[in-house]
Structure formats: structure tokens, C-alpha cells
Amino acid sequence: MNDRTRLVPLTLSISAVERDTGLSKDTLRVWERRYGFPTPSRDGLDERAYTMDQVEKLRLIKRLLDAGHRPGRIVPLPYAELLGMNASAADAQAAGDAAAADPAQSDTMGYIALIRSHDAPALRSALTRALSRAGVARFVTQVVGPLNAAVGDAWLRGQMEIFEEHIYTEVVQVVMRQAIAGIPEAAPDSSPRVLLSTFPGEPHGLGLLMAEAMFLLEGCACMSLGVQTPLWDTVLAAQVHRSDIVALSFTGCMNPNQVVDGLAELRHKLPASVHVWAGGSAPVLYRRRVDGVLPLSNLDDVPASVRRWREASTAGGFA
Numbered sequence: 001m002n003d004r005t006r007l008v009p010l011t012l013s014i015s016a017v018e019r020d021t022g023l024s025k026d027t028l029r030v031w032e033r034r035y036g037f038p039t040p041s042r043d044g045l046d047e048r049a050y051t052m053d054q055v056e057k058l059r060l061i062k063r064l065l066d067a068g069h070r071p072g073r074i075v076p077l078p079y080a081e082l083l084g085m086n087a088s089a090a091d092a093q094a095a096g097d098a099a100a101a102d103p104a105q106s107d108t109m110g111y112i113a114l115i116r117s118h119d120a121p122a123l124r125s126a127l128t129r130a131l132s133r134a135g136v137a138r139f140v141t142q143v144v145g146p147l148n149a150a151v152g153d154a155w156l157r158g159q160m161e162i163f164e165e166h167i168y169t170e171v172v173q174v175v176m177r178q179a180i181a182g183i184p185e186a187a188p189d190s191s192p193r194v195l196l197s198t199f200p201g202e203p204h205g206l207g208l209l210m211a212e213a214m215f216l217l218e219g220c221a222c223m224s225l226g227v228q229t230p231l232w233d234t235v236l237a238a239q240v241h242r243s244d245i246v247a248l249s250f251t252g253c254m255n256p257n258q259v260v261d262g263l264a265e266l267r268h269k270l271p272a273s274v275h276v277w278a279g280g281s282a283p284v285l286y287r288r289r290v291d292g293v294l295p296l297s298n299l300d301d302v303p304a305s306v307r308r309w310r311e312a313s314t315a316g317g318f319a
Contacts, residue, residue, distance in 0.1 A: 010051075010052055011040075011041070011043070011049035011050055011051055011052075012049070012050050012052070012055055013043075013047060013048065013049065013050075014028060014029075014040070014047070014048045014050070017050050017055055017058065020055060020059070021055065021058045021059050021062050022062055022253070023058060023061075023062055028048075028058075031071065031075050035071075035072075035075040035076045036076070037054075037057075037075055037076060038050055038054045038057075038058060039054070040054070053079075056079075057079050057082065060079070060082045060083065060086055060158075061074055061075060061082065063086055063155070063158075064082065064085060064086060065252070065253075066251070066252040066253055067252060068252055068256075068282075068283035068284070069085070070256075086158075107126070107130070107143075108146050108147050108150045109150075110126070111123060111126060111127070111147050111150075112147075112150055112151070112154065114126060115151070115160070115164055115167065115168045116160070116164065118164070118167070120167055120170075120171050123168070123171050124171045124174060124175060127143070127144075127171065127172065127175045128175055128178070130143050131143075131175060131178070131179055136179045136182070136183060136213050136217060137213075137214065137217055139179060140176075140179075140210045140213050140214060140299055141298075141299055141300050144172060144176070144206075144210060145210075145299065147172075148206070148281075151165055151168055152281070169204075169206055172206060173205065173206055173209060176206070176209040176210065176213065177209065179213055180209065180212060180213050180216060183213065183216045183217060185216075186216065186219050186220060186221045186222070187221070188221060189221075190219055190220065190221040191220075191221070191244055191310070191313065192220055192221075192244035192245050192275075192306065192309055192310070192313075193220070193221045193222075193223070193241060193242055193243050193244045193245070194212075194215045194220045194221065194222045194223070194243065194244070194245045194246075194247050195222075195223050195224075195225065195234070195237055195238050195241055195243040195245070195246045195247065196208050196211060196212055196215075196222060196223070196224040196225065196246075196247045196248075196249070197224070197225040197226065197227070197229040197234055197237075197246075197248060198227045198228055198229070198248060198249050198250070199228070199229075199231065199248065199250070199254065199258070199259070199262050200228045200229070200230055200231075201228065201253070201254050201255075201258060202227060202228060202249070202250055202251065202253065202254050203227055203228060203253070204227065204249070204251045204253065205226060205227045205249075207249035207250075207251065207279070207280050207281075208224060208226070208227065208249045209224075210299055211247055211249060211279060211299060211302065212224055214299050214302040214303070215247070215302060215306070217303075218302065218303055218306045218307075220245075220306060223237070223241050223243070225237055231262060231265060231266055231269070232269070234246060234266065235266070235269045235270060238270060238274055243274055244273075244274065244275065244309070244313075245274070245275045245276075245277055245309070246266070246270065246274060246275070246276050246277070247277045247278075247279070248263075248266075248276070248277070248278045248279075249278075249279060249280045250278060250279070250280035250281070250282035250284075250285060251280055251281050251282060252281055252282050252283065254282065256282070256283075256284035256288070259282055259284050259285065260284060260288050260290055263276065263278060263290040263293050264290050264291075267290060267291070267292040267293055272292075275294065275309070276292060276293045276294065277293070277294045277295075277296055277305065278290075278293055278294070278295055278296070279295065279296035279297070279298075279299070279301075285297075
């Protein structure tokens, strides 16, 4: 075999790796300098070129980061050890989900099968029927909640592609918006007034929709800003809408320090009368508490938390 016919290993550019793994170019460059991985070669234009083996390891690292691991701990590890950690994390999550789930009230595996069959219309129909049967509150906590966990577990194990997770998210968001549209709107002067959003760098909005539904069911006046609102704009919006509570949703995709520092800064910038509530699957919310921020580990906590807010407000505990 001469040079003309020799197979050249497939490589990806840094932009392609960013799109494929969800890791930013800056992160890839920093890891290269700090940890000695990844180790890209250079193409004919002197641009970084990453082999598919490196890309696969980066995908695995991203899954572990989303599960709460720190880059300094896992990036230097060999691929085989990362695989073992990934399997252990997935097994632990599956065990926890199995302990918490009520199989009599969930068709989670059937929904997963529809996701894997790429039948979005059938998935949407099945979830819409589940919404009609269960009602909004049970649909959020007993159908979508366990299904989110199962999808996350499948992705962590490498059993679900990113595009399949995206299709699932789009379908559930459509159904959740239908559910929200069917909830009677609270009067403008209802309280508490809740402002919902996520931080920059947190692109996932499904948790926001789930939280909004639960707040609306409690008669709260809700205003959602959608995802990735700059912190100062959140402060301004809370002022304009006379918000009593700023509710934020987090997954594991953000750096834990960014979550903690951002919450501390937001708490500092908001008046003391405006409460900050944070929920979602980001482990840091429950491991490193921020003064003045109420972590909600479960959407089932929303009704009781709203009730306590109203009781304290009536008693003069809140401005």
C-alpha cells in the first residue's frame, strides 16, 4: 500500500468536537494545558485535530461531569477507569430511581422504547394521554420526573444518543406547555409572584416548565424568562414584575462553582424581601448550601414551600 492509498485516521476539528461533546473550545484548550489531555495533532492548516478515540473519551468525561464529578479528578484518568466510574454512577442512579419509583403509576420503560424507536408522534400521544389520566401535578411528579431520570440514566450509560434525548425533550416540552395552558391563570395580584429562569450556561428548560406548572397549580402568579437569562437582567425583571420569589432550575451541566457563586451573587443583588429558590438535578445545590437560597430537592416540595411562604407573609414575616 503506497502513500496515496494509505488510510488516514478520522479526526475532528475543535469546532466539531465542541458540537459533538458539549465541551467548549476554551475548556478543551485549558484541559490540554493543565491535564495533558486531550492531545490533538495538527492538520494541514495547523488547526487542532482530534482522533475519534479522544472524542469518545471526552464524551465519557462529559457524562461524568454531568453526574457531579470534578474535571481535575477525572480528566487525567485512563479510559478504562472512566468506563468503570461511568458504570458505577449509572448503577447507583438506577438503584436510587428504582427505590423511589412507583411502577404501578409509571409506564417509563414504554416511553423509553418509544424514544428509541424515534416515534415522536406516538411518544407525544402517549404522554398526552398520561397527562389526561393523571392530572398536571401527578403527571409532573410521577410521569415526567421518573422519565427524566430514566432518560438521564440511559444517556449516562451510553444507551441513548444525544439526538434521541433532544427529541424527547422537545416532545415533553410541547406536552408540558399544553398542560400549563390548561391551568386557570392566577389573578395579577395573586401571591407569591414567581419569576422563573436559568443562569447563562444552563440551556435546559424542561425543569422550568415543570416548576412553572407546580407553581401555577398553587395559584401563584408566574412569569417565565426562559433559559440563560443574564444575572443582572434577572434582577431587573424581578424588580419590574415585583417578584416575591426568583425560582431557578439547574441540571448537572454547569460548573458547580459557577452555580454556587452565581446564586450568592444573585442573592446579594436582590432585595432581602425577594426569596431565591433553586431546584433541579445539580448535586451542588444540596452539597454546598448558599445562605438565603432555598434548595428544593423535589417538585413535590413546591406546595408545602408556597404554603409556608404564605403563612409567613400573612404573619408579617415577609415584606
